[in-house]
Amino acid sequence: MVGAEGDSGGTDTSEDDSTGEPVEDPTEDCAGVGAGLAPMRRLTKAQYDNTVRDLFDGVVEPGSTFPISIIHEGYANNPAANIVSLSAAEDILLAAEHAGQQVIDDIGSIVSCDPGATCAEGFIDDFGRRAFRRPLLPAERQALLDLYVQVESEDGFADGIGTVVTVVLQAPQFLYLFEEGGAEVEADVIELTDFELATRLSYLLWDTTPDEELLQLAEAGLLHEPEQLREQAQRLLADSARSGPALDRFFREWMHFDGVPAYEKDAALFPGYDDALAGAMDQELSRFIDGVLGSGEPTIERLLTSSVTQVDATMAGFYGVTPPASGWGEVTLPAEQRPGLLSRPALLAEHSTGTSSAPIFRGRLVRTQLLCDSIPPPPDDAMANAPEYPEGATEREKTEILMDHMNCGACHGLMNPIGLGFERFDPVGAWRELDVDGSPVDARGEVLSGDPQLAGEFDGVPQLGERLAGSDVVTACFANQFYRHSLGLEPSQALACAVDPIEEAFIASGGDIPSLLLELVGSNAFRLRVVTEEE
Amino acid sequence: MRRRQQLSRRNFLRGAGGIAVALPFLESIGPARAGGTTAPLRYLQFMHVQGTLMNEWAPSGPAAAMVLSEILSPLEPVRDHIVPISGCDNPSASDYGVNGHVNSGRTVFTCAPNSGNNDLADGPSIDQVIADRLAAPTPYKSLQFGVGGSGIGEYQALMAGPQDPVPLDGDPRQIFDQLFADLEGDPAAQPTALQRLRARRGSVLDGVLDELGRTMARASSADRQTLERHADKIRELEIQLGNEGEAGIGCGVPTIDLPPGYEPNDQGQDDVSSRAFIDLMVMAMACDMTRVGTLQYTNYHGPDYPWLGVGVPGAYPEWHSMVHDLPNMSDLSVPRAVYRWYMEEYAYLLQQLADTPDGDGSLLDHMLVMSISELGDGAAHGTWSLPIVLAGRVGGQLATGRHVDLGGARTGELFVTFLQLFGADDTVFGNPAYCNGPVSV
Numbered sequence: 001m002v003g004a005e006g007d008s009g010g011t012d013t014s015e016d017d018s019t020g021e022p023v024e025d026p027t028e029d030c031a032g033v034g035a036g037l038a039p040m041r042r043l044t045k046a047q048y049d050n051t052v053r054d055l056f057d058g059v060v061e062p063g064s065t066f067p068i069s070i071i072h073e074g075y076a077n078n079p080a081a082n083i084v085s086l087s088a089a090e091d092i093l094l095a096a097e098h099a100g101q102q103v104i105d106d107i108g109s110i111v112s113c114d115p116g117a118t119c120a121e122g123f124i125d126d127f128g129r130r131a132f133r134r135p136l137l138p139a140e141r142q143a144l145l146d147l148y149v150q151v152e153s154e155d156g157f158a159d160g161i162g163t164v165v166t167v168v169l170q171a172p173q174f175l176y177l178f179e180e181g182g183a184e185v186e187a188d189v190i191e192l193t194d195f196e197l198a199t200r201l202s203y204l205l206w207d208t209t210p211d212e213e214l215l216q217l218a219e220a221g222l223l224h225e226p227e228q229l230r231e232q233a234q235r236l237l238a239d240s241a242r243s244g245p246a247l248d249r250f251f252r253e254w255m256h257f258d259g260v261p262a263y264e265k266d267a268a269l270f271p272g273y274d275d276a277l278a279g280a281m282d283q284e285l286s287r288f289i290d291g292v293l294g295s296g297e298p299t300i301e302r303l304l305t306s307s308v309t310q311v312d313a314t315m316a317g318f319y320g321v322t323p324p325a326s327g328w329g330e331v332t333l334p335a336e337q338r339p340g341l342l343s344r345p346a347l348l349a350e351h352s353t354g355t356s357s358a359p360i361f362r363g364r365l366v367r368t369q370l371l372c373d374s375i376p377p378p379p380d381d382a383m384a385n386a387p388e389y390p391e392g393a394t395e396r397e398k399t400e401i402l403m404d405h406m407n408c409g410a411c412h413g414l415m416n417p418i419g420l421g422f423e424r425f426d427p428v429g430a431w432r433e434l435d436v437d438g439s440p441v442d443a444r445g446e447v448l449s450g451d452p453q454l455a456g457e458f459d460g461v462p463q464l465g466e467r468l469a470g471s472d473v474v475t476a477c478f479a480n481q482f483y484r485h486s487l488g489l490e491p492s493q494a495l496a497c498a499v500d501p502i503e504e505a506f507i508a509s510g511g512d513i514p515s516l517l518l519e520l521v522g523s524n525a526f527r528l529r530v531v532t533e534e535e
Numbered sequence: 536m537r538r539r540q541q542l543s544r545r546n547f548l549r550g551a552g553g554i555a556v557a558l559p560f561l562e563s564i565g566p567a568r569a570g571g572t573t574a575p576l577r578y579l580q581f582m583h584v585q586g587t588l589m590n591e592w593a594p595s596g597p598a599a600a601m602v603l604s605e606i607l608s609p610l611e612p613v614r615d616h617i618v619p620i621s622g623c624d625n626p627s628a629s630d631y632g633v634n635g636h637v638n639s640g641r642t643v644f645t646c647a648p649n650s651g652n653n654d655l656a657d658g659p660s661i662d663q664v665i666a667d668r669l670a671a672p673t674p675y676k677s678l679q680f681g682v683g684g685s686g687i688g689e690y691q692a693l694m695a696g697p698q699d700p701v702p703l704d705g706d707p708r709q710i711f712d713q714l715f716a717d718l719e720g721d722p723a724a725q726p727t728a729l730q731r732l733r734a735r736r737g738s739v740l741d742g743v744l745d746e747l748g749r750t751m752a753r754a755s756s757a758d759r760q761t762l763e764r765h766a767d768k769i770r771e772l773e774i775q776l777g778n779e780g781e782a783g784i785g786c787g788v789p790t791i792d793l794p795p796g797y798e799p800n801d802q803g804q805d806d807v808s809s810r811a812f813i814d815l816m817v818m819a820m821a822c823d824m825t826r827v828g829t830l831q832y833t834n835y836h837g838p839d840y841p842w843l844g845v846g847v848p849g850a851y852p853e854w855h856s857m858v859h860d861l862p863n864m865s866d867l868s869v870p871r872a873v874y875r876w877y878m879e880e881y882a883y884l885l886q887q888l889a890d891t892p893d894g895d896g897s898l899l900d901h902m903l904v905m906s907i908s909e910l911g912d913g914a915a916h917g918t919w920s921l922p923i924v925l926a927g928r929v930g931g932q933l934a935t936g937r938h939v940d941l942g943g944a945r946t947g948e949l950f951v952t953f954l955q956l957f958g959a960d961d962t963v964f965g966n967p968a969y970c971n972g973p974v975s976v
Contacts, residue, residue: 039757039758068700083699083764084765084768085699086695087676087699087702088699089768089771089772091702093739096739097729097732097733101727101732143746147738150738151735151738155731158728159728159731159732162732163735163738170740170743171743171746171747172746172747172750173746176758176761176762178750178754263636264636264855267851267853268856
C-alpha cells in the first residue's frame with residue numbers, strides 16, 4: 001500500500017501481488033548493456049547520522065529526531081517505504097535545527113577563516129560540495145549566499161552559517177540519492193556521473209558521505225571506469241570501522257533481523273532468555289559474520305557451514321563451552337549442532353514465536369531470502385479458518401494437520417517442510433534433544449524445488465546448510481539480494497539483464513563475497529541506469 | 536495541583552523577548568478567550584501496559600451508583616467525570632497470527648492489523664484520525680509523549696497512515712524546551728541560537744522549497760512525484776507552524792520538577808517523569824498548542840516500580856514474566872499495586888484537566904479522554920475486554936459518572952463513536968471486518 005500511495009511509477013508492481021516475483025519482461029528495459037533501474041533513495045537514519053558526523057568531523061551530533069527508516073520489501077533504503085510524511089518533515093526540520101544550533105554555538109570549530117563574506121562564500125562552496133556530493137550549481141550557490149547575507153545582516157556571521165546548514169540538511173540534494181546521470185550511452189540508458197558513482201560507492205560500503213579522496217577522484221573524472229571503481233571499493237572495504245557496520249546492516253536486513261524481537265519469549269517457558277542473553281546473541285551474529293568475511297575463505301559456502309564463531313561468557317554458557325578469559329574469543333562449536341548462519345541463536349529466536357519454534361517462519365526465511373522464491377500472502381480469512389491443533393501437539397504434528405487443511409498446503413508446502421529441519425532449535429535458539437511432548441526431536445525436512453541440486457529430503461540444519469551451500473540457486477540469490485540492497489530495489493525491480501551477469505560472476509568466483517562486491521561496483525548495473533519511459 | 540506560573544499577555548510578550556516573530560502562535564495567547572465562551576473539543580489518550588487484573592477491575596453496583604474496584608479506586612475524587620467501559624474487545628489483534636505484544640500494541644489504536652506478521656499496522660491510529668478530522672489551527676497536529684522513554688519497538692501504536700509511524704517524545708526537558716522555553720526566563724536575556732533558528736523557520740522552509748523545486752525540474756517523473764509530495768508536506772508544515780491556536784484562560788508555563796540526576800530513559804524514575812509529562816500535556820492543551828494528545832507508558836517488560844515499595848518477587852526475572860504467572864499466584868498485592876498506580880497517574884491527569892479552566896468550564900468538560908491498555912486480562916495476554924476508562928463530557932455530549940457495559944462491542948466501533956463525538960461522519964474505523972458502526976455510550 002505504500003507503493004500505491006507513493007506512485008512510484010510503472011515498476012512497482014510487486015505491491016499488488018506481494019509475491020516479489022518479477023512480473024515484467026525486463027529484457028526490453030535494459031537494452032542489452034545490463035543497465036538497471038535506480039529509483040531515487042532517501043538517506044536511511046543510519047546514513048543520515050553518519051553523514052552529519054562526517055560532514056562536521058564529529059563536532060556536530062546528529063541528535064535523535066531524524067525519522068526512523070522503515071524496512072519494506074527487504075531493505076531500509078527502499079524508496080517506497082520512506083516517503084516524507086508531515087511528521088517526518090517536522091522531524092527532519094528538528095534534526096536540521098539541532099545541527100544548525102550546534103554550528104552557531106561552536107562556529108569556531110566549524111570554520112577556520114575570519115568571519116566575513118569571503119569566509120562565508122568559501123564555506124558555502126566547500127560545505128555545499130560535500131553535502132550535495134558535487135559542486136553547487138550556480139543557482140544553488142546563489143540561493144545559499146542570499147540566505148546567508150539576509151541572516152548575517154540581522155544576527156551575524158554564525159547565525160548566517162548555521163541557517164545555511166539548517167537549509168542544506170533538509171534539501172533534497174542532500175536527503176536523496178538523486179541520480180540525474182550524464183551522457184546517454186544508448187537509447188534509454190545513461191551513465192552516472194563520477195560524483196554520483198562516488199556517492200553510490202560510499203553509501204553502499206560505508207553508509208556515509210563520500211570522503212575527500214572520492215570527491216577529488218570524481219572531480220578529476222577518474223571514477224567511472226570499472227577498474228577505478230573496484231580500486232576505490234577495495235580501499236573502502238579495507239576501512240573496517242566504516243565498512244563493517246555497513247555490511248553488517250545488509251546481512252541483518254537480508255536475514256530479516258532488526259534487533260527488535262517480533263515475539264516476546266514466554267518467560268515461564270524460557271526463564272534464561274533475558275535482555276543480556278538476547279543482547280549477546282545479537283552481538284554474536286555480527287561477530288560470526290565478521291569472522292567469515294575476515295577468514296581466508298569468505299564465501300557463501302563458509303557462511304552457511306562454518307562452525308567457527310565468537311563467544312563471551314554469556315554465549316559460552318548458552319552453548320555450554322569454556323568461556324574466554326575475558327571479552328569475546330573464537331571457538332569452534334560442534335559441526336553437527338551449530339554449522340553456519342542458519343544455526344545462529346539470534347536468527348532462530350527472531351524467527352520463532354514466543355512459545356513455538358515456528359517452522360513457518362524459519363522455512364519462509366530460507367524460501368524467500370536464500371532461494372529468492374516468492375510466497376503469496378495468506379488469504380484474508382486464513383487465521384479465521386486456521387485448523388484446531390490438539391493440546392501439546394508438536395510442530396511436526398501441526399504441520400501434518402495444516403498441510404491437509406483446506407488449501408493451506410499449497411503455500412505451506414514451500415515453508416513448513418524446510419522449517420521442520422530446524423526443530424532441534426527451540427524458540428530461543430537453544431539446542432534440544434526432546435520435543436514438546438517428550439519424544440526425541442525429529443528434524444527431517446524436505447526442500448520442494450525443481451532444481452535437482454536443491455530438491456529432496458534432509459535431516460537437520462547441518463544437512464540443509466550443506467545442500468544450500470552447494471546450490472547455484474542460493475549463490476545467485478545472495479548476489480541478487482546484495483544488488484537489490486545496493487539500490488533499494490524491490491524484487492520485481494531487479495532486472496534480469498542487469499543482475500544476471502553479477503549472479504553468474506559470483507557463481508564463477510565460487511561464491512566469494514568480496515569478489516561479489518567488487519564485481520557489482522564495476523558492473524554496468526552499477527555504472528549505468530535505465531531511463532524509464534515516462535521520463 | 537502543581538504550582539505554575541500564570542501568564543498574562545504581558546508575560547508572553549516579555550517572555551518571548553525579541554523573538555516574538557519566532558513563535559507567531561504565541562501572539563494570540565494574550566487576548567485569551569474570555570470565560571463563558573465555548574472552548575474547542577480535544578482528545579487525549581492514556582495507554583498503560585500489560586492489561587490489568589480483569590477479574591477484579593470492573594466497578595460493581597448499579598451503573599449510575601458504581602462502586603469502584605480497588606484498582607480503580609484512585610479515580611474516586613474524579614468519579615463524576617469518568618465512564619469505565621466493560622466488554623469492549625480488540626479482536627483485530629488476532630489477525631496478526633498470534634496474540635502477542637506486537638499484535639496487541641500495533642492494533643490497540645489502529646484496529647488495522649497487517650498481514651505481514653512483523654509489519655507495522657495497516658492504517659492510522661484513532662488519535663491521528665481525530666486530528667485529521669478536527670484539522671485544528673494549532674501549531675501541532677498532535678503531541679505524543681512516551682513515559683519511560685521514546686523507545687517502543689513492538690509497541691509502535693501510533694500511526695499517521697500505513698507504514699507511517701508516529702514517534703513518541705521521551706524527554707520531558709526537551710519537550711519543555713520545544714513548547715515552553717520561549718515563554719519563561721529572564722525577559723532581558725538574549726534568545727538562544729535555537730530560538731533564533733526557530734524564528735527563521737519561514738525563510739528556512741522557503742529555502743528548502745526552492746531546492747525542492749530546483750531538483751524537481753531535473754527529476755524523472757517518478758522521482759518528481761516523490762519530491763512534489765515532499766514539497767506538499769513542507770507547505771503543510773509551514774501552515775502548521777504558523778498556526779496560532781486559541782489559548783484558553785488556563786494557559787501557563789508548567790513547572791517541571793525533575794531531580795538533578797534524572798535520565799529520560801531511566802524507567803526506575805517513571806513516577807517522577809510521569810507527572811512531568813502529564814503537566815506538559817495539560818498545559819499544551821490549555822495553551823492550544825494541540826487538540827490531540829497521547830501519553831504512552833512505554834516499558835511493559837522490565838519496570839520494577841521501586842517507588843511503590845513492593846518490588847517484583849524474586850522468583851520472577853521481571854515484571855512481565857510475573858504478569859504471565861498471575862493465575863498461579865496466591866498473593867496478588869504486587870500486581871494490584873502496580874495496576875492501581877497507573878490509575879493514580881490517570882486520576883492526577885484528570886484532576887489537572889478538571890482544575891484548568893477553559894471556556895465556560897474546565898478543559899476536561901470539553902474533552903474526551905481515554906485510558907486503555909493493549910491487553911485485557913494481563914495474565915492471558917488477551918485482547919478481550921480491555922480496561923477502558925473514558926472521561927470528560929465532550930462539551931456536554933457524554934454523560935459521565937456511570938459504568939457502561941458494552942457487552943462485546945469492538946474497539947473499532949467505540950472509535951467510530953469517538954469520531955462522531957468530534958463531529959465527523961465516519962461510520963467505520965480500522966479494518967471493516969471488525970467494525971459495524973458506532974456503539975452507544
